[in-house]
Amino acid sequence: xxxxxxxxxxxxxxxxKKELKRLMAAGALADDPEAVSKFLLHSKGLDDAAMGDYVGxxxxxxxxxxxxxxxxxxxxxxxxxxSLRKFLSAFRLPGEAQKIERIMFSxxxxxxxxxxxxxxxxxxxxxxxxxxxxxxxxxxxxxxxANRKMTKAQFVxxxxxxx
Numbered sequence: 001x002x003x004x005x006x007x008x009x010x011x012x013x014x015x016x017k018k019e020l021k022r023l024m025a026a027g028a029l030a031d032d033p034e035a036v037s038k039f040l041l042h043s044k045g046l047d048d049a050a051m052g053d054y055v056g057x058x059x060x061x062x063x064x065x066x067x068x069x070x071x072x073x074x075x076x077x078x079x080x081x082x083s084l085r086k087f088l089s090a091f092r093l094p095g096e097a098q099k100i101e102r103i104m105f106s107x108x109x110x111x112x113x114x115x116x117x118x119x120x121x122x123x124x125x126x127x128x129x130x131x132x133x134x135x136x137x138x139x140x141x142x143x144x145x146a147n148r149k150m151t152k153a154q155f156v157x158x159x160x161x162x163x
Contacts, residue, residue, distance in 0.1 A: 001044045009045035016054035017062075033064035040069060041090070048092040055091070056099025063102065070106040075114040083111050084129060093133065104129045131159055 001009075011019040020036060023029035029039055040051055055066040075083040087107050093100055108126035112119060119125045138150045150158075 005044055008043070009047065012043075013047035013050045016050045017057075017059075020054075033061065033068045036065045037068035037072065040065070041072060048090075049094070051091040052103070053094045053099065056094045056096070056103045058098065058102065066102065066106050070110045073110060075111045077115070080111065080115075080118060080125070080128070081132075083107075083115075084132065100133060101130065104133060128159065131155070 008019065008023070011022070020029065020039075023039075024031045029035055040046065040055070054062060055069055056062075070087075073083075073087055075086070078086065084107070093103065105126050108129050109122050111129075112122035112125045119128070135150055135155050138144060
């Protein structure tokens, strides 16, 4: 990685929006959601947490970047769990529920468009994806005592009625 790439990665980690705007103003990056999504996919050393925070942001431009970014993933023929694992290996989910919801909604739409027979509707894929994320969070959060963690029966019960 060059010294300039390292500097960009460090500034991106500190403030992704500010760094992307700086790159756009300098002419190093087009002011276009597709260009930004490609930048996120192909740039070396970008912080996974900062990337997740950026694509999950509610800003209209960030939402367009998220849509473009998710659109680069091919889930055709992949199982739901493998697709979710593939998607989430590219960045780290932010901690904010609204950001997670936006990201999971985009993932679910892409997954469903590639595997339309996997669920009855894209909304069902979204509900299941979000539920799996919550289960994972519950299972791996050290601050949740073992006797308070979600059981398999509770997970199944929570997803009853999800067509």
